[in-house]
Amino acid sequence: xxxxxxxxxxxxxxxxxxxxxxxxxxxxxxxxxxxxxxxxxxxxxxxxxxxxxxxxxxxxxxxxxxxxxxxxxxxxxxxxxxxxxxxxxxxxxxxxxxxxxxxxxxxxxxxxxxxxxxxxxxxxxxxxxxxxxxxxxxxxxxxxxxxxxxxxxxxxxxxxxxxxxxxxxxxxxxxxxxxxxxxxxxxxxxxxxxxxxxxxxxxxxxxxxxxxxxxxxxxxxxxxxxxxxxxxxxxxxxxxxxxxxxxxxxxxxxxxxxxxxxxxxxxxxxxxxxxxxxxxxxxxxxxxxxxxxxxxxxxxxxxxxxxxxxxxxxxxxxxxxxxxxxxxxxxxxxxxxxxxxxxxxxxxxxxxxxxxxxxxxxxxxx
Numbered sequence: 001x002x003x004x005x006x007x008x009x010x011x012x013x014x015x016x017x018x019x020x021x022x023x024x025x026x027x028x029x030x031x032x033x034x035x036x037x038x039x040x041x042x043x044x045x046x047x048x049x050x051x052x053x054x055x056x057x058x059x060x061x062x063x064x065x066x067x068x069x070x071x072x073x074x075x076x077x078x079x080x081x082x083x084x085x086x087x088x089x090x091x092x093x094x095x096x097x098x099x100x101x102x103x104x105x106x107x108x109x110x111x112x113x114x115x116x117x118x119x120x121x122x123x124x125x126x127x128x129x130x131x132x133x134x135x136x137x138x139x140x141x142x143x144x145x146x147x148x149x150x151x152x153x154x155x156x157x158x159x160x161x162x163x164x165x166x167x168x169x170x171x172x173x174x175x176x177x178x179x180x181x182x183x184x185x186x187x188x189x190x191x192x193x194x195x196x197x198x199x200x201x202x203x204x205x206x207x208x209x210x211x212x213x214x215x216x217x218x219x220x221x222x223x224x225x226x227x228x229x230x231x232x233x234x235x236x237x238x239x240x241x242x243x244x245x246x247x248x249x250x251x252x253x254x255x256x257x258x259x260x261x262x263x264x265x266x267x268x269x270x271x272x273x274x275x276x277x278x279x280x281x282x283x284x285x286x287x288x289x290x291x292x293x294x295x296x297x298x299x300x301x302x303x304x305x306x307x308x309x310x311x312x313x314x315x316x317x318x319x320x321x322x323x324x325x326x327x328x329x330x331x332x333x334x335x336x337x338x339x340x341x342x343x344x345x346x347x348x349x350x351x352x353x354x355x356x357x358x359x360x361x362x363x364x365x366x
Contacts, residue, residue, distance in 0.1 A: 076105030128223035191235030247290030268324030282350030296363020
């Protein structure tokens with residue numbers, strides 16, 4: 001993944017110059033997601049503006065042809081337009097989703113080779129807060145933060161099981177919020193879990209915003225799940241686990257905790273790795289100690305259950321692919337806990353998280 005960066009506000013367009021389109025979602029799916037082709041919106045100064053009658057809280061950008069070099073967006077806030085944020089380009093098909101908070105408008109600009117290609121993109125406006133209220137699965141709450149359960153979720157179909165499942169781990173993971181409890185709609189789960197042998201863990205950030213409340217964390221995870229599974233066509237969320245800044249751990253990919261299954265988080269190194277993403281952007285902001293400790297806790301448990309010492313080194317063989325630093329078949333020596341940037345063309349998990357990998361390793365050893 002490439003890093004999403006925040007920039008200072010630029011000079012706002014005047015009301016006379018502002019160009020917008022007020023669009024209704026083509027359909028009204030259960031999650032309330034709206035998909036707006038930006039080519040159908042007017043262009044002004046290399047940017048497109050979309051306003052929706054119904055509020056949304058997360059945005060992703062997808063495309064069908066050649067990927068842009070850079071995509072930026074900014075949401076409409078109570079005080080006007082927010083800061084431009086670069087959306088991380090996570091695959092050949094789209095960006096990572098960016099949490100905007102509740103809004104009804106967003107401006108987008110995208111370039112390729114210096115040329116404006118914003119009109120080639122589709123804006124996906126997600127409304128994950130419209131999902132079920134999550135139930136806390138007894139996660140250990142950091143000081144000053146309660147973890148009281150709310151109303152029980154309604155039943156959803158079970159995720160499909162792998163035909164060649166790996167053995168279940170012997171011990172329970174650290175306290176966390178399960179998929180059913182954060183509100184995963186398993187009807188969107190189209191990926192059949194594929195077994196692997198976990199030999200290492202990869203640390204990520206989601207590269208969105210750090211400006212979220214921990215009460216929003218479950219909604220952010222729901223949005224990432226829907227976006228990965230449906231709009232990028234992955235069939236499930238890419239990460240095995242996610243951690244918010246308050247230290248709450250969320251179960252990610254189906255069967256990815258108690259069993260060893262392939263994730264979708266590090267091109268060339270998805271087999272044999274356990275992907276954990278911290279919610280936020282840590283290029284210029286230091287991750288909280290709660291987030292670092294929680295990431296280390298879930299990684300340490302997973303590696304020990306898989307027979308891997310968290311402070312060991314491993315040799316992994318790259319499967320290659322777009323965005324990988326290593327060609328197919330290359331043997332790469334890595335720490336058992338490494339960063340996405342160690343194997344991919346990315347700054348993920350951000351410099352200030354990368355500088356603190358030893359804190360995650362220390363927590364994993366404990």
